[in-house]
Structure formats: structure tokens, C-alpha cells
Amino acid sequence: MYFLNEEERRHLLKRLLPKSRELEVAEELRGWNWHTAPLEPPYGCRLALYEVASSYCPTNRDLFLRRVARVRVKPNVAMVRGSALHAALVHVLVAAKRLIYQYGVERYTEICRELQALDPPSLSGAVRDLAPEEQADVAQKMALLTEFEKARIVARIQEVLVKHPYIGEDSLANLALPLVLEQKLDGSLLGLSQNLSADAMIAFEPMIMDLKFGEPRDFHYLTTTGYALVMEAVYEYPVNLGCLVYVEFRDRRIIVRRDLHIIGDELRQWFIETRDEKARLVEEEIDPGVAEDCHPTCPYFRVCH
Ligand code: SF4
Numbered sequence: 001m002y003f004l005n006e007e008e009r010r011h012l013l014k015r016l017l018p019k020s021r022e023l024e025v026a027e028e029l030r031g032w033n034w035h036t037a038p039l040e041p042p043y044g045c046r047l048a049l050y051e052v053a054s055s056y057c058p059t060n061r062d063l064f065l066r067r068v069a070r071v072r073v074k075p076n077v078a079m080v081r082g083s084a085l086h087a088a089l090v091h092v093l094v095a096a097k098r099l100i101y102q103y104g105v106e107r108y109t110e111i112c113r114e115l116q117a118l119d120p121p122s123l124s125g126a127v128r129d130l131a132p133e134e135q136a137d138v139a140q141k142m143a144l145l146t147e148f149e150k151a152r153i154v155a156r157i158q159e160v161l162v163k164h165p166y167i168g169e170d171s172l173a174n175l176a177l178p179l180v181l182e183q184k185l186d187g188s189l190l191g192l193s194q195n196l197s198a199d200a201m202i203a204f205e206p207m208i209m210d211l212k213f214g215e216p217r218d219f220h221y222l223t224t225t226g227y228a229l230v231m232e233a234v235y236e237y238p239v240n241l242g243c244l245v246y247v248e249f250r251d252r253r254i255i256v257r258r259d260l261h262i263i264g265d266e267l268r269q270w271f272i273e274t275r276d277e278k279a280r281l282v283e284e285e286i287d288p289g290v291a292e293d294c295h296p297t298c299p300y301f302r303v304c305h
Helices: 006-022 049-053 060-067 077-103 108-116 132-163 169-176 220-236 265-283
Strands: 179-185 196-202 205-211 241-250 254-264
Touching: 006 241, 006 254, 049 132, 049 220, 049 254, 049 265, 060 254, 077 108, 077 132, 077 169, 077 205, 108 132, 132 169, 132 241, 132 254, 196 220, 205 220, 205 265, 220 241, 220 265
Parallel strands: 205 241
Antiparallel strands: 179 196, 196 205, 241 254
């Protein structure tokens, strides 16, 4: 999912990277300036990154209900499915890294054999709470995703081994799987939660990757932008690139579309304004009212209607 194809790699290397390195992001919009305006959080409350970046509710009443009215609801099917598919992907990538360190380069055939035999993770409690047909659908998609990713990883391991005859296992793991998964980040400098978790970080050129299993939406860019700002605040180096990975299941096929983008001033400004607006809603306990066009799958639908 996270590995770019040849075309995307060339687009990244020849266009986006040079452009991002020339990019002049306004200094006050770099995460390391978290202590001055406009990045300095104007309110004391700490929001989860998804609370800033998710705008599925047109009026943000979901945030009011969760954080102010303290209404607890069950996640909807799409949320449960998304988190099960994320878990399946982490499972296979982490297993691959573990196998590389366990067997080393000399026994690489065993790495490939065990990886190919790997099953998807077992279903979480949230998935087991779904209706039987929905459970079966999630299980089938997890299996498809696992098979898809295993084949890609085996090919990448072999590709690296062919190119580097004297490689050791640490370098093999790093070249074949140059990703940090579920990178934990403390967002408190920017008025965000202390326990943020970015889906994936590319190790060589700082790039935030976020995996989506639904339709593309504009506000998805706020997720990569938010993590980029937090990375800059915590590590004090520039993070200029993001990639939204959209995965679609069509019958028994997987379609992947990656949206590589530069995290420039406009996105940074949008993130800060959204953060401040939502933090004000929580701090001042403002009920923004029920939206006009609520989707019935919204977890709060029965609370609002
Ligand atoms: S039901 Fe409508 S107003 Fe209520 S949280 Fe959901 S989308 Fe927002």
C-alpha cells in the first residue's frame, strides 16, 4: 500500500522533491514555531488529530457531542472496517520486518516462505460485534489485503537482495521496508493530544502517509498536514510532503490510488484555523446545531434525530 510504483517514484523524485526543497514555507507556519502566533494554541484543550482533521459532520456537532456533552456511541461499520484493515496491514509489515531479523540474509528463503504462509490477524471484538455478513465482508477484505501486501514485500526483498550481494539484515529491512508504522507523536506543543499516531512515515525523505478506505475528501489533507506540523514541532526538521493512500475493493481486486502532495502554506493555514475553530467550540461549549444533510451512517444519527 505504502510502496510507490515506478511512475509515482519518478514523479516524487523529479518533480515533487525538487519543488518541495525550493518551497518557501512561511517561517511562522513551521511546526517548530509552536510557541508563537499563529501556531501557538489559543485554548487549553487538547484535540485528537482526527478531531481536527475529520469533517464528516458538516457542523462539527459530533465533536460537541463527544467532548462537551460526553455522549458515547459505537463506531459505525466503516470505522470498524477501516481500523480492521489498518490492523491487517500493520500485521503483515511488522511480521515481515520480524522475519528478516529472525532469519537474516542467509536464510532469506525461509523469510519468504513464512511470510507467504502468514494469515491475517484475528478479528477484533468490534468486528465480531458486527452483523454476520459484515463480519464476513471485513474478513474477506483483510485476507485480500494481506495477500496483496505479502506478494509486494517478497518482491521487494528479492529486488534488494539481487542488487546488494553483501547486505546485512538491518540494511535489508531498511531498504525493503523503509517505513515506520504507527509513529507515536506528542502533539501537545500544538494543542493536540499527547498520544498521536501517524499511519506511516517514510524514513529517507520525511513524508507522512495516511491510509484511507473511503472516498477522497478535501479535508483528508488536514491529517497529513497536522502530522507534518507535529513532526516539525517535535524534531525541528522540515516535513514538506504528504501522501494519502486510497484503497478500494472492486470484487476481489484491490485498487490503490496515491495522492502525493506538498504541504505548503495554504494547507498549514487551513489546519491552524480548523484547530482553533474546533478548540473554541469545545472550550466555550458551543452546540453548533444539527446539520441539514446528515448521513444515516453517522454514529450520532440517533442522538441528533
Ligand atoms: S447526525 Fe448530523 S449533526 Fe449529528 S453528528 Fe452526525 S452529521 Fe453531525
